[in-house]
Amino acid sequence: MGMARPKDDPVTRPLPPYTSLSSHALYFINSKLSSREDLDGAPSLLSELQVQSDALDRTLSELNGELQSHLTRHASHSNRVGSLFSSVHDQLDDLRRSSAHPSSDEGSRRGMGEELQALAKEVGRVETVRNYAETALKLDTLVGDVEDAVSSTMNRTLRRHPSTNNLEDMRVVALKALKLTEDVLSSVTKTHPRWTRLVSAVDHRIDRALAILRPQAIADHRALLASLGWPPPLSTISSSNPYTKGSTDVQNPLFTMEGDLKLQYCESFLALCGLQELQRKRKSRQLEGHYKDVALHQPLWVIEELVNPISIASQRHFSKWIEKPEYIFALVYKITRDYVDSMDDLLQPLVDEAMVSGYSCREEWISAMVSSLSTYLAKEIFPRYVSQLEEESDTGIQTQARISWLHLVDLMIAFDKRVQSLAAHSGVVLSVQEDGTMQNMSSMTVFCDRPDWLDLWAEIELSDILHKLNPQMEDERNWMSEGHRASLVSGQEENKSPLITSAVVRCLSSVIDRCRSLPSISLRSRFMKFTCIPMINKFLDRLRQRCQEAEGLTALTDDDALTKVAKSVNAAHYFESVLKEYGEDVFFLEMGLNQSSEFEIADDHSDTSKTSIEASDNGIFHEEIKKLEEFRTEWIEKLSTVVLRGFDALCRDYIKNKKQWQEKNEEALTLSRSFIEAMDYLQGKLSVMEEGLNKMDFTRVWRSLAAGIDKLIFSNILMSNAKFHDGGVERLHNDLTLLFGAFGAWCFRPEGFFPKVNEGLKLLKTAKKQLKNTLIADERWLKENGIRHLTSAEVEKIMKNRLFTS
Numbered sequence: 173m174g175m176a177r178p179k180d181d182p183v184t185r186p187l188p189p190y191t192s193l194s195s196h197a198l199y200f201i202n203s204k205l206s207s208r209e210d211l212d213g214a215p216s217l218l219s220e221l222q223v224q225s226d227a228l229d230r231t232l233s234e235l236n237g238e239l240q241s242h243l244t245r246h247a248s249h250s251n252r253v254g255s256l257f258s259s260v261h262d263q264l265d266d267l268r269r270s271s272a273h274p275s276s277d278e279g280s281r282r283g284m285g286e287e288l289q290a291l292a293k294e295v296g297r298v299e300t301v302r303n304y305a306e307t308a309l310k311l312d313t314l315v316g317d318v319e320d321a322v323s324s325t326m327n328r329t330l331r332r333h334p335s336t337n338n339l340e341d342m343r344v345v346a347l348k349a350l351k352l353t354e355d356v357l358s359s360v361t362k363t364h365p366r367w368t369r370l371v372s373a374v375d376h377r378i379d380r381a382l383a384i385l386r387p388q389a390i391a392d393h394r395a396l397l398a399s400l401g402w403p404p405p406l407s408t409i410s411s412s413n414p415y416t417k418g419s420t421d422v423q424n425p426l427f428t429m430e431g432d433l434k435l436q437y438c439e440s441f442l443a444l445c446g447l448q449e450l451q452r453k454r455k456s457r458q459l460e461g462h463y464k465d466v467a468l469h470q471p472l473w474v475i476e477e478l479v480n481p482i483s484i485a486s487q488r489h490f491s492k493w494i495e496k497p498e499y500i501f502a503l504v505y506k507i508t509r510d511y512v513d514s515m516d517d518l519l520q521p522l523v524d525e526a527m528v529s530g531y532s533c534r535e536e537w538i539s540a541m542v543s544s545l546s547t548y549l550a551k552e553i554f555p556r557y558v559s560q561l562e563e564e565s566d567t568g569i570q571t572q573a574r575i576s577w578l579h580l581v582d583l584m585i586a587f588d589k590r591v592q593s594l595a596a597h598s599g600v601v602l603s604v605q606e607d608g609t610m611q612n613m614s615s616m617t618v619f620c621d622r623p624d625w626l627d628l629w630a631e632i633e634l635s636d637i638l639h640k641l642n643p644q645m646e647d648e649r650n651w652m653s654e655g656h657r658a659s660l661v662s663g664q665e666e667n668k669s670p671l672i673t674s675a676v677v678r679c680l681s682s683v684i685d686r687c688r689s690l691p692s693i694s695l696r697s698r699f700m701k702f703t704c705i706p707m708i709n710k711f712l713d714r715l716r717q718r719c720q721e722a723e724g725l726t727a728l729t730d731d732d733a734l735t736k737v738a739k740s741v742n743a744a745h746y747f748e749s750v751l752k753e754y755g756e757d758v759f760f761l762e763m764g765l766n767q768s769s770e771f772e773i774a775d776d777h778s779d780t781s782k783t784s785i786e787a788s789d790n791g792i793f794h795e796e797i798k799k800l801e802e803f804r805t806e807w808i809e810k811l812s813t814v815v816l817r818g819f820d821a822l823c824r825d826y827i828k829n830k831k832q833w834q835e836k837n838e839e840a841l842t843l844s845r846s847f848i849e850a851m852d853y854l855q856g857k858l859s860v861m862e863e864g865l866n867k868m869d870f871t872r873v874w875r876s877l878a879a880g881i882d883k884l885i886f887s888n889i890l891m892s893n894a895k896f897h898d899g900g901v902e903r904l905h906n907d908l909t910l911l912f913g914a915f916g917a918w919c920f921r922p923e924g925f926f927p928k929v930n931e932g933l934k935l936l937k938t939a940k941k942q943l944k945n946t947l948i949a950d951e952r953w954l955k956e957n958g959i960r961h962l963t964s965a966e967v968e969k970i971m972k973n974r975l976f977t978s
Contacts (some may be wrong), residue, residue: 183193185803196455196521242312249305256298307360308370311572314353321346322381325388339392340439346385347446353378354450358457375458386447393477400433401425401726406489426514444474445526472528473542474519475536483544489549497553497580500545501587508541512594514607538591539612546589550618553580554625561628574632584615585689614691626695630702633686635706637679644675645714651739668866669746670739674713677750680704688759697763700792708796711747712803717742719807726902728814731860738864741807744864748800754792762793791889808869812876815857819877820884822850827888833900834975847907853916854881871918878925879917891966895975901936908933927961935959935970 204210287654324342356376361368402425429437448470488504493499515533523531560573592613619626644650650672683703690696719740722733726904754760791797826846858877862870889904896904908929915922922928938957954960958969 183252201330218976242316245949246309251307253298253302256301259300260291260295264295277870303364307356307367311353311370311374314349314356315374315381317349318346318353318378318381320385321349326384340436340443343385343389343443344439345782346381347443347450350378350450352447354453354457359455359458361457375454378454378815382447382451389440389443389447390473390477393426393444393474394481396433396437396440397477397481400437402478403485406482406485407504414570424511424514426511426518433514435923438742440472441519441522442526443475445472445523448473449526449528469530470529472523473538475515475533475540478727479537479540479544481869482541483548486544487548490552491923494552494556498583500548501583504541504545504589505587508538509594510592512537513591530847535595535612536704538595542591542613542615543587543617546615546618549580549584549615550622554618554622558625558628574636575631577632578636581686583684588614588616588689612863613688616690616695619690619695620692623695623698626690626699626729627702630699634703634706637683637703638710641676641710645672645711647672650675651718651736667742667746667749668739669742673743673746676707676747680707680750683707684754693762697792700763703794705793708747708751708793709799711794712744712799715744716803723810729812729818734811734814734857735864736862737807737811741804741811741869742864742866743805744800745869748804749801751791751797751800752792755797760792764794773808774865804869809876810870811861812873815854815873816877816880816884819850819854819881822846822853823884826850827877827892830892830894832903833889833894833896835897835899835903843906843910844903847910851910851914859916874915874918875925878922882926882929885926886932890929890932890970890973895973896936897975901933901974904933904936927964931959931962932966932970934972935962938974 205214321342323337325346353374357371360371404423404425452470486507489503490500512534513964515537519533523533557573557577560569561577563573595613619629651670684700686698687699687703691700719737722728722736726733728734728737753765823846826844829844832844854877859875861873863917865873885908908923910928912922912926915925919925934957950965954962954964954967962970
C-alpha cells in the first residue's frame with residue numbers, strides 16, 4: 173500500500189468545484205476522462221493541449237503584430253495629413269501678410285492671383301487626400317470587423333458543440349458590417365469613380381470573407397432544417413398512386429415548429445436573405461455601366477434549401493416511374509400544392525422583414541419545384557427517348573418512342589398550366605418576358621438548353637400531324653363539301669371553302685397552342701418554323717396539284733374542272749385570311765419582331781437582310797401569305813383567260829362580219845347569232861364561277877373578264893377600219909347593251925368596266941354636225957365630252973370611220 177502524498181505537494185492540486193466549471197469544460201472532461209484507461213493517457217492529452225495552447229498564443233502574437241502595423245500605418249497617414257495642414261497654414265499666413273501690405277504694381281497683383289489659384293488647388297488636393305485617408309480608415313475598420321466576425325464563427329464552428337446563439341450573433345455582426353461596407357463602397361463609386369484601387373482591394377477582402385461566411389450559413393441552415401424534420405416523408409403520398417386522394421397528409425414542419433427551434437430558423441432565414449440581398453447589391457454595383465441587361469434576379473437561397481432535399485427524396489420514387497411519367501408530374505404537383513400556402517403565410521413575412529426586394533416566396537417555391545422537375549426530365553427521361561429514337565434496328569421501338577415523346581409533352585403542358593394557376597391564385601400576373609415569371613414556372617425550359625431536342629420534337633409533331641391530315645386530303649368528299657362557318661369579318665359573305673380547310677386550320681391551331689407553352693419567343697419561332705410553315709407549304713402544294721390536275725385533263729374548259737379550281741382558290745383564300753388574323757395577335761407579332769432583330773444582328777446592310785426584316789415586321793407567316801396570294805392571283809387569271817379565250821372563239825364570225833355595221837336601221841334590230849352564242853357561253857361560265865368561288869375572288873374574275881372583253885371588242889371592231897352607218901351604230905348599241913346587262917347583276921354601272929368600248933360607242937352616237945365641226949380632237953374637247961380613256965389618235969380614227977347618210 174503506497175504512502176499518501178502530503179497536502180502541500182505541488183503535484184497534487186484539488187479540482188475546482190463542479191458548479192464553477194463551464195458546460196464546455198464539463199463536456200470535455202466527460203468525453204476525454206470517462207474511464208480509468210483514459211486517466212493513463214492524461215499526459216499525452218496534456219501535451220496535445222499544450223501544443224494547441226502554444227499555437228493559439230502564436231496566432232494571438234501574429235494578430236497583435238498585424239494590429240501594430242495597422243496602427244503604425246495609420247499614424248504615418250495622420251502625420252502626413254498633419255504636415256499637409258501645417259503647409260496650408262503657413263501658406264495662408266503668408267497670404268495674410270502679403271494682403272496686409274498691398275502693392276500697386278500690376279505684376280504683383282497678377283502674381284497674387286496665380287498664388288491664390290495654386291493655393292486653391294493645393295487645398296483641394298489636401299481635402300481629397302484627407303477624404304481618401306478617412307474613407308480608407310473607415311473601410312479598413314469595417315472590413316476588419318467582418319474578418320474578425322468570420323474568424324470567430326470559424327473557430328466556434330470547429331468546436332464539437334458550439335453555441336448556436338453565439339454563432340448567430342457573430343453572423344449578425346458580420347452581416348451588419350458587410351452592409352455598412354457596401355454602403356460606403358456604393359457612395360465611393362458614385363462620388364469618387366477614380367478610387368478604383370481602393371474599391372478593388374476592399375472587394376477582394378470581402379469576397380474572401382463571403383467565401384467563408386455563405387457556406388457556413390448554408391450548412392447551418394441545412395442542419396437546422398434537418399432538426400426540424402425537413403423534408404417531410406413522401407411515402408404516404410407516393411406509395412402507389414400519387415393521384416389518389418386521402419387523409420394521410422403529412423404535417424408541415426414549417427407550421428409545427430415552435431419555441432427555440434422556430435426562433436433559430438427565423439434568424440437563420442433572415443441571415444441567408446440578408447446575405448443574398450447584399451450579394452445582389454454588390455453585383456449591381458460592380459456591373460453598373462457595363463452590362464445593363466444582365467439578370468440580377470437569382471433564385472431565393474432559402475427556398476432552394478427547402479426544395480433540394482425534397483427533390484433528392486422524390487427522385488427515389490421517380491426512378492420507379494420511368495414508364496409512367498404521369499405519376500412523376502402528379503407527385504411534383506401535389507408537393508407543390510400542399511406546401512405553397514405556407515410560403516405565403518410563414519415565409520413571405522420573413523422575406524419582407526429582410527427587405528429582399530422583388531421576391532415572392534410563392535413564386536420562388538413553384539419555380540424551384542418546376543426547375544427540379546425539368547432537371548430530372550433533362551437527365552433521365554429525354555435521353556432515354558432520344559436513344560430509343562436513334563434505334564435503327566427496331567422500328568417498333570422508334571414508333572413507341574415517338575408516342576411516348578408526344579405523351580410526355582402533353583403532360584408537361586398540362587403540368588405548366590396547373591402550376592401557373594397556383595401562382596395566379598395569389599394575384600400574381602404572370603410575365604411573358606424572356607426571363608420573366610412564366611419561363612421560371614415552365615417545365616418546357618428543358619428545351620432552352622437543348623434546341624436539338626426542340627428540333628426533334630418539331631419533327632415528331634409535324635410527322636404526327638401530316639399522318640392525320642394525309643387521309644383527309646385524299647378523301648375527295650372533303651374537297652367538294654363546303655364548311656358552314658362564320659365569316660371572319662362581320663357582313664362578309666361565306667367563304668365557300670371546302671371542309672379540308674377546316675381540318676388543316678384545326679391541326680395548325682393545335683400545333684400553335686402547343687407552341688404557346690414554350691417559355692421563350694425564340695423557341696416558339698423556331699418550333700413554328702419547323703412545324704407550321706412546312707404544314708402550310710404542304711397544303712399549298714396539294715392545292716396547286718389539284719389545280720394542275722384539272723388543267724391537265726380538260727384545259728379548264730369543263731365546268732367540273734372550273735369548280736375544282738374554284739374550290740382550291742376558296743381554300744387558299746380562307747387559309748390566307750386565317751393566317752392574316754393570326755398575324756394580328758401579339759403572340760405572332762412578338763415572333764416577327766424577334767426575327768427582325770435577329771436579321772439586324774446578322775447583317776444591317778445587305779438587301780436580303782432588309783427584305784427579311786420587312787417580312788418579319790409583317791408577321792411570321794408573311795412568306796406563306798405571299799405564296800397563297802400569288803397562288804390565288806395565278807389561278808384567277810387562268811380562269812379569266814380560259815373563259816375569255818372561249819368567248820373570243822365564239823365571237824370570231826361576229827368580229828369578222830364588218831358588213832353588219834353598214835346596215836340600215838330596220839336590219840339592225842336583229843341580234844347576231846354568233847354574239848348570242850358567245851353571250852350564252854359567257855353567262856354560263858360566270859354562273860358556274862359565281863356558284864363555286866367566294867365573293868372576293870369572283871369579283872376579281874368578272875372584272876378581269878370585263879377588262880379583257882373591253883380590249884377584245886375595241887381593238888377588233890372599233891379599231892378595225894370598219895365603217896359605221898346609223899344602222900351599224902344601232903346594232904352595236906343593242907349588242908353592247910346585252911353585254912352590259914350580263915354584268916349588271918354585280919354592279920350598278922356595268923358600262924364603267926368597259927371604258928374604251930363605252931366611250932367609242934359614245935363617239936359613234938355623237939351628232940353629225942358636232943363631228944364635222946371638230947376636225948381635230950384636242951384634250952379640251954375630249955374632257956368636255958367625257959372621253960377620258962381614249963387617246964386623240966383613237967378618237968380621230970373612230971370619227972373617220974363614222975358614215976352619215978346624206
